[in-house]
Amino acid sequence: MPEKATTAECLCIGDELLIGQTVNTNAAWMGEQLSLIGIRPVLTRVVGDNPERIREALSTATADVVLITGGLGPTKDDITKHVLSDFFGMKLVHHPAVEAHITALFTRMGRDPREVKQADLAQAMLPADCTVLPNELGTASGMWFDRAGRVFVSMPGVPYEMEGLMTASVLPKLKERFRPANILHRTIKTTGMGETQLAQRIADWETGLALDDVALAYLPSPGLVKLRLSTYAGLDPEEARERIDRQAAALYKLVPELIYGEGRLRLEEAIGLLLKERGYTLALAESCTGGYLSHLVTSVPGSSAYYIGGVVSYANAVKMVELGIPSDMLELNGAVSKPVVERMAEGVRQALRSDWAVATTGVAGPEGGTPEKPVGTVWLAVAGPDGVTSSVGVFMGTRPLVIRRSAIAALNMLRKRLLKAQKAVPQL
Numbered sequence: 001m002p003e004k005a006t007t008a009e010c011l012c013i014g015d016e017l018l019i020g021q022t023v024n025t026n027a028a029w030m031g032e033q034l035s036l037i038g039i040r041p042v043l044t045r046v047v048g049d050n051p052e053r054i055r056e057a058l059s060t061a062t063a064d065v066v067l068i069t070g071g072l073g074p075t076k077d078d079i080t081k082h083v084l085s086d087f088f089g090m091k092l093v094h095h096p097a098v099e100a101h102i103t104a105l106f107t108r109m110g111r112d113p114r115e116v117k118q119a120d121l122a123q124a125m126l127p128a129d130c131t132v133l134p135n136e137l138g139t140a141s142g143m144w145f146d147r148a149g150r151v152f153v154s155m156p157g158v159p160y161e162m163e164g165l166m167t168a169s170v171l172p173k174l175k176e177r178f179r180p181a182n183i184l185h186r187t188i189k190t191t192g193m194g195e196t197q198l199a200q201r202i203a204d205w206e207t208g209l210a211l212d213d214v215a216l217a218y219l220p221s222p223g224l225v226k227l228r229l230s231t232y233a234g235l236d237p238e239e240a241r242e243r244i245d246r247q248a249a250a251l252y253k254l255v256p257e258l259i260y261g262e263g264r265l266r267l268e269e270a271i272g273l274l275l276k277e278r279g280y281t282l283a284l285a286e287s288c289t290g291g292y293l294s295h296l297v298t299s300v301p302g303s304s305a306y307y308i309g310g311v312v313s314y315a316n317a318v319k320m321v322e323l324g325i326p327s328d329m330l331e332l333n334g335a336v337s338k339p340v341v342e343r344m345a346e347g348v349r350q351a352l353r354s355d356w357a358v359a360t361t362g363v364a365g366p367e368g369g370t371p372e373k374p375v376g377t378v379w380l381a382v383a384g385p386d387g388v389t390s391s392v393g394v395f396m397g398t399r400p401l402v403i404r405r406s407a408i409a410a411l412n413m414l415r416k417r418l419l420k421a422q423k424a425v426p427q428l
Contacts, residue, residue, distance in 0.1 A: 006180040007063040008034050010044040013054060013070035013080055014157055017046045026069045026162055037171055038180030038232070039065060054083045064150055065174060070157030072140035074123055081126065081143070084154055088145055090127035095141075098132060099124035102139045133169045137161045142169065151177060182233035186244045187219075187226050188251060190258040191267060191412045195220040202254055205247075212243040222401055223408030224267070227251065260415060267411050268296040274418040275306035280355040282414075284310035285323055285348035287335065287361035288378055293407045308352045313344065323347030336361050336373050342390050345383035356418070357383045358410050362395075364402045378406040382413045384421065389413070 010030050016022040024046060031041040042063055047053040049071060058066070071080030085092050099121055123139050126132060133142030133153075138161040145152040153170055155162045174180075190198065195218050199206070206216055212231070219226035229247055233240040252259060260270045275282055286293050294310045297303055313319040316330050324347045325340060333339050341361045349357035362378030369375035374394065381390040391413065395405040 005040045006038065006065065006178045007042045008039050008065040008067060009042060009061050009063040011054075011057050011061070011066060011068045012044065012046045012157070013049065013068065014046075015048045015077075017070070018048050025159055026157065029159070029163060030067055030069075030166065033166060033171060034065075034067075034174075035183060036185065037175050038183045039174060039178065049077045049079060051079055051083050054080065055087055058083075058087050058152070061150075061152075064178065066150070066152045067170070068152065068154040069162055072123070072154065072156050074139070080154055084130075084143065084145070084152070085127045088127060088129075088147065090129050092125040093128045095124050095126050095132060098126065098134075098141050101134065101141075105139060133165055135161055135165055136168070137164045144170075144173065146177075182237060182240075183230055184233050184237065184240050184244055185228055185230050186248055187228045187263055188248060188259055189261050189263075189265065189267075190225045190227065190255065191223055191260055191408060192258050193225070193255075195225050198225055198255070198258070202251065205250055205254055209247060212247055214243055214247050222397070223405045223412075257416070260412075266300075267408060267415070269300050271411055271415050271418065272297075272300045272303055272306065274415065275356075276302075278418065278421060280418070280421075281306050281308050283308045283348045283352040283354035283357045285344040285357065285359040286310060286312050287314055287319070287344070287359075288364045289360045289403050289407050289410075290314060292403050293358065293360060293410060296407055296411065308354045311348050311351070319344065323351065334373070336363055336377060336379055338379060338390050338392070341379035341381040342383070342388045345381040345388055345390075349383045355385060356414065358414050359383075360406055360410050362402070362406060364399045364406075366399060376402050378402070378409075380406065380410045380413055382410075382417050384417055386421070389417070 010027045012024055012027055014022065017024050027044045034041050045057055047057050068080065071078045102121060102123060123141070126141060126143060131144035133144055135141050135156065138156055138158060140156040140161070142165045143154040151174070155165050199218065209216055215230045217228040217230070219228060229244050231240050231243055260267055282297065284294050284297065291312045297307050311318070311322050313323055316335055319325045319330065319335065320327055323344050325343045329339055329343065341359050344359035344361060345357045348359065359381045360378060363369050363373055363375050365375035376395045377392065378395055379390060379392050381388055393409055395402045397405065
């Protein structure tokens with residue numbers, strides 16, 4: 001570990017962030033990117049479009065790096081540039097190169113340069129002694145201030161513009177300026193077990209991580225738990241990589257059935273890879289998930305190679321007509337039951353002639369539950385070449401969470417079946 005880590009604060013400006021009109025995704029993205037280059041985020045603050053509040057936040061910042069987003073647009077409520085100019089005792093001066101960029105940007109958009117408004121050109125007025133960071137994706141330039149060993153960077157609040165500036169200019173300059181020790185990360189993604197149970201199962205392994213100077217973070221979300229292994233590369237990144245890889249290999253041996261991938265790989269992407277690899281096709285029959293499962297599957301580029309289609313059989317009449325479920329089965333067992341969900345999976349598999357099928361039926365809430373089938377009760381089934389299997393779960397949370405957790409559990413059932421299945425026999 002370095003003796004003193006380089007620290008960073010994020011200052012996000014905008015009334016829209018305070019009132020919840022806009023979700024502050026910038027802070028999460030910046031924190032992740034800073035960590036990847038070895039700079040430790042220590043604080044995120046959100047302030048409104050108020051000069052006194054912004055100045056107070058700047059005055060009380062103590063980190064080595066202060067990243068500022070928002071308030072750089074052409075309208076009157078965009079005041080960040082003026083506050084920074086006053087805070088650092090600089091005048092606003094005209095930057096011809098910035099004006100030329102703004103004019104060229106509007107020209108590329110098909111607008112007559114003579115129609116560029118004065119408010120847009122005013123964005124070429126920047127603090128005299130700042131380092132201007134060109135914004136290739138917009139009209140608001142970034143600004144870099146280096147004072148008494150600390151760096152302040154002001155960037156647009158529009159996420160894709162901020163990310164472009166960070167990637168092209170800010171992150172490379174910060175690495176050069178502070179030379180932080182690189183941090184290596186490896187994120188292993190699991191499903192099928194909650195955070196608490198998982199922590200108990202891997203407790204002994206987690207205790208031993210300290211011997212390799214590896215840190216573990218649990219990152220849970222509905223139905224999923226990400227395990228992030230981290231260590232400082234220091235002067236020997238190869239040794240750091242070996243430490244992380246050694247611990248990851250031990251984790252794979254402990255919970256192989258729970259791990260579906262690493263990094264940014266989504267569960268639906270992992271399943272898509274399995275289907276492609278084995279040459280299988282997939283169909284879906286959904287009731288309580290209402291098409292959300294199909295949405296997840298089709299959100300994967302190239303899913304047309306294996307996904308045939310689905311039936312959203314919300315009403316019992318659709319279950320009977322489209323999936324061939326007998327009316328007496330529905331009357332005897334109810335729509336939320338083992339016989340019905342299994343018949344749904346088999347029915348859609350036969351109707352669409354797919355190799356595999358997944359079905360969901362349940363009580364997503366907030367109403368409709370009974371003592372026997374409370375809100376959150378969901379039956380899941382997977383039908384394949386070797387038969388049909390089903391399971392029931394009671395998923396907690398709001399209606400959207402019940403739907404999300406049900407879909408994740410259904411995909412995980414399919415994943416486990418696919419891992420045991422042989423590759424498809426080519427059709428002659």
